[in-house]
Amino acid sequence: MKKINACMVMGFFLFLFGLNVNAQSILQPKSIAPYPVEITYFKTTNIIFPSAIVGVDRGSKDVLAQKAIGAANILQLKAARDSFPETNLTVITADGKLNSFVINYDPKPSVLNISMKERDNKNSIFLSPGSVNEAEVTTYATHALYSKYKGRKVKHRKYGIRFGLNGIFIRDNLMYLRLTITNTSNISYDIDQLRFFIRDQKKAKRTASQEIEITPVHIQNKVTKIDGRSSQALVVAVPKFTIPDKKYFAIQLFEANGGRHIELSVKNRTIIKAVVLPTLQINRKYTYQ
Template identity: 55%
Template sequence: MKNFKLLTIGYLLLMTISAFAQQTSKNRLSKIESDSLMIAYSKTTNIVFPFAIKSVDKGSPDILVQKAKGLENILQVKAAQKGFFQTNLTVVTADGKLYSFVLNYDEESPQLNLTLNKTKLDGQEIYFSDEIENDQYIQEYSKLAFYNKKKVRGEKESFYDIDFSLNGIFIRDEVMYYRIKVTNNSKINYDIDQLRFFIRDTKKVKRTASQEIEIIPIYILNNVVKIEGEAENTFVFALPKFTIPEKKYLAIQLMEKNGGRHVELNVKNKKLVKVTVLPKL
């Protein structure tokens, strides 16, 4: 009887291990291979995807990425820093497919124009956004945001006589409009290298890279590249509608070309929800 009980327990244990092994096999993740991509500081790499780009995540701030203006399936990539360390780029397209790239620096022979294999045979090479039906409306609403008297207070930073402020947040349909004023109080011209929007983690965990998601503008009103000495400019950035998850914030970064007068605004979600609805055209 004792031996029978031992055999029964052994059989049940064997069956449990077998079932667990089968379940583990079913749940095993399949590996998504990454493509290698060589990019440069002085040249732009264009990647044409088979479907509209929905999400972009870069592994390092040493990389610049943006959608081609008015197009939804072309991504433009270049180095923000010469000789950067190897990093990565992740792109998700409208068909739910994830693309992964390992980026390396090559100033002499970068890959300039790439087309990814299509998953469908028919269709056009370039895809325009379905969400933004008419660019003219975006431009007109940007003007309304520019002249609107409603202001956001308290979002201002100054550095080396450069005042950088977010003084208006507006919305119409699926687009948000950010009114940003840059004042150059010095006598030296301020050449703009970058004015960009990121969603970042509030806290960086030790030995872990903070995830950074860039929000690409749909349209920019008064998009100048230089603020003359003792002058100012007010921009309006039209961005896809978004809110900020818990423990994250919106970083608006202004960087000087060939200079060190860099300024950054950190905006929390409680400020973004105080948005003004623009009247319908």
């Protein structure tokens, strides 16, 4: 009997030890090993990602970086000067992944084209909608922002916040949504999120609903705060779309550290009345940012 009890006690302590080890392994932060990249002054290095690039941070101004014209998932790199000290580069892609690089200068890089292809992902180029570059999107978004056209308005007012869609424009494969946020209260409104969905209309509780999130290509006059007793307008560029039957387009505005959340419900008859933007002169100069 004593041997059985001893075995039970020992087994209990081993179980606790195992839980402790598992907990430590779960809490242990995972490091992301940086990828080494060599760049030079006279040649361009191309990095191909499996998803569109949404953010780039350079550790030094010695590195020149830009997204390739017409390709949302290719980053082009050059050196701003000879023999700069080692630095780093961080790239965030639309699939939610953070990519880290250590950048060094080399007059003759051994590799000029780098594929960040992951397992089970095809190494293909993701074209921006309509294969437009950033200059084109910015130009047309600015035109839509200041256009005198007043289309069919969709608006909602709650908690002293007026949120409205007062213009839908289209050019090639992009739609430009002009939004206005007016704060009639004395408390500033800090924007946490601005999201876009195609959703099913209300159904019975037992019926599964589906939604498709639409990711903006560009936001012109992006704001993060609406002061009290003030108003701001912005334009959001998204891939063109229409809404199937029994669905609607939802635009959600969320307040940071607050509860003043507002949603606009846009019907298809409003979207199909989008106004075509005129052809504008675009500065296509190839520059590094």
